Amino acid sequence: MNGLQAVKYTRGTLLVLDQLRLPHEFEYDNIQTSEEAFETIRSMRVRGAPAIAIVATLALAVELDNQNFSGATVLSQQEYITKKLDYLKGSRPTAVDLTNAISLLKQIVADAGRSAMGADTIRETYIQAAEKILRDDLTTNLAIGRYGAEYLHRQIFPVSSDVALESNGRKLSVLTHCNTGALATSGHGTALGIIRTLHKMNYLEHAFCTETRPYNQGSRLTAFELVYEHIPSTLIADSMAGALFAQRTKEKTIAAIIVGADRVARNGDTANKIGTYTLAVLAKHHGIMFIVAAPTTSIDLETASGEDIEIEFRPGQELTQISGVVVEGDGTIDKSKKVRVATAEQTIDVWNPAFDVTPHELIDAIITEKGEVVRSELGTFDFQTIMPERWAEQVEKRGH
Ligand SMILES: CSC[C@H]1O[C@H](OP(=O)(O)O)[C@H](O)[C@@H]1O
Numbered sequence: 590m591n592g593l594q595a596v597k598y599t600r601g602t603l604l605v606l607d608q609l610r611l612p613h614e615f616e617y618d619n620i621q622t623s624e625e626a627f628e629t630i631r632s633m634r635v636r637g638a639p640a641i642a643i644v645a646t647l648a649l650a651v652e653l654d655n656q657n658f659s660g661a662t663v664l665s666q667q668e669y670i671t672k673k674l675d676y677l678k679g680s681r682p683t684a685v686d687l688t689n690a691i692s693l694l695k696q697i698v699a700d701a702g703r704s705a706m707g708a709d710t711i712r713e714t715y716i717q718a719a720e721k722i723l724r725d726d727l728t729t730n731l732a733i734g735r736y737g738a739e740y741l742h743r744q745i746f747p748v749s750s751d752v753a754l755e756s757n758g759r760k761l762s763v764l765t766h767c768n769t770g771a772l773a774t775s776g777h778g779t780a781l782g783i784i785r786t787l788h789k790m791n792y793l794e795h796a797f798c799t800e801t802r803p804y805n806q807g808s809r810l811t812a813f814e815l816v817y818e819h820i821p822s823t824l825i826a827d828s829m830a831g832a833l834f835a836q837r838t839k840e841k842t843i844a845a846i847i848v849g850a851d852r853v854a855r856n857g858d859t860a861n862k863i864g865t866y867t868l869a870v871l872a873k874h875h876g877i878m879f880i881v882a883a884p885t886t887s888i889d890l891e892t893a894s895g896e897d898i899e900i901e902f903r904p905g906q907e908l909t910q911i912s913g914v915v916v917e918g919d920g921t922i923d924k925s926k927k928v929r930v931a932t933a934e935q936t937i938d939v940w941n942p943a944f945d946v947t948p949h950e951l952i953d954a955i956i957t958e959k960g961e962v963v964r965s966e967l968g969t970f971d972f973q974t975i976m977p978e979r980w981a982e983q984v985e986k987r988g989h
Pocket residue numbers: 636637638639766767768769770773774779780806848849850851861862863943
């Protein structure tokens with residue numbers, strides 16, 4: 590894995606990269622409690638559905654490892670863990686990875702309680718389960734990268750077709766939105782992970798990334814990751830996407846738009862960074878493939894459709910103010926000089942949803958670590974094949 594890590598963890602110690610200081614400063618915070626994790630997630634010093642789940646659950650593991658719980662009973666230890674997990678769940682509501690991780694960890698701790706010899710066994714069981722979530726995430730992302738790259742190459746350059754996109758070496762250009770890379774996960778990434786794998790397999794012509802207003806995850810984080818790994822890339826403002834798609838030239842033929850997901854509903858409707866729906870509509874208009882990269886931890890079978898997904902609204906200052914460092918006349922950056930400027934009328938009302946929902950009808954495929962899921966003849970996504978156990982649980986719970 591490259592040097593870009595949102596999270597550095599060893600038993601008892603959790604370091605979290607402060608992404609609000611990127612790309613100009615590369616500093617880690619030492620997170621030792623659930624409360625510190627909640628604040629670092631809420632403030633978006635760490636963000637990205639998988640990274641949020643990893644930081645929240647590992648922060649509790651560090652807290653449990655460092656505290657003296659003498660006199661704790663199995664029940665009191667279970668209650669402590671459950672209370673902390675429920676608290677952490679509220680840090681950011683739209684992404685489902687944290688909710689799914691909490692459900693899994695609560696079940697593991699409850700099962701352990703039935704056979705645990707003492708509170709320390711409960712603590713150790715929780716810590717090991719949280720550490721497994723971290724390990725599994727990287728394996729998941731590498732699988733998404735492989736499945737996604739192979740799917741795209743198969744679709745764009747079908748063996749039988751003699752019409753390949755005008756580009757040398759049967760390569761393809763893609764566009765991605767927001768940040769879904771090593772800075773949103775334990776490493777490699779999901780949508781950006783597919784781009785990394787395309788590049789590694791020599792399938793990538795060019796990667797375009799959007800600025801992703803208002804928090805600029807694209808210009809601050811994705812651009813940072815792409816440049817860091819010397820992946821051929823171009824940054825555009827969100828508003829430029831349509832013009833880029835319309836400009837179908839050899840260099841700028843976009844074969845696919847690849848985005849991440851914060852929550853995929855049971856029918857395939859997908860909540861993702863604000864602006865994703867706009868790209869999906871543009872993709873339909875321009876005949877460009879629209880791909881969602883989502884680990885199964887981001888799929889929420891309990892939510893029937895996008896209408897039921899809670900969308901997080903964030904402070905208006907994210908639109909009316911920006912911050913950064915001073916660029917001197919000769920182009921050098923003085924990191925000691927921070928600026929925060931108002932870019933709009935400070936008293937105007939602001940509407941700032943952090944996410945939107947892309948209807949499943951606009952999505953061509955959802956790439957998971959179990960392979961791609963494409964729309965069925967009924968026009969919806971069927972996750973039963975890749976998640977049979979969770980699907981069966983939901984059918985039983987719903988009664989149909
Ligand atoms: C694999 S990250 C998933 C998702 O999270 C990002 O949102 P945020 O930066 O607000 O946490 C973005 O929607 C990504 O697509």
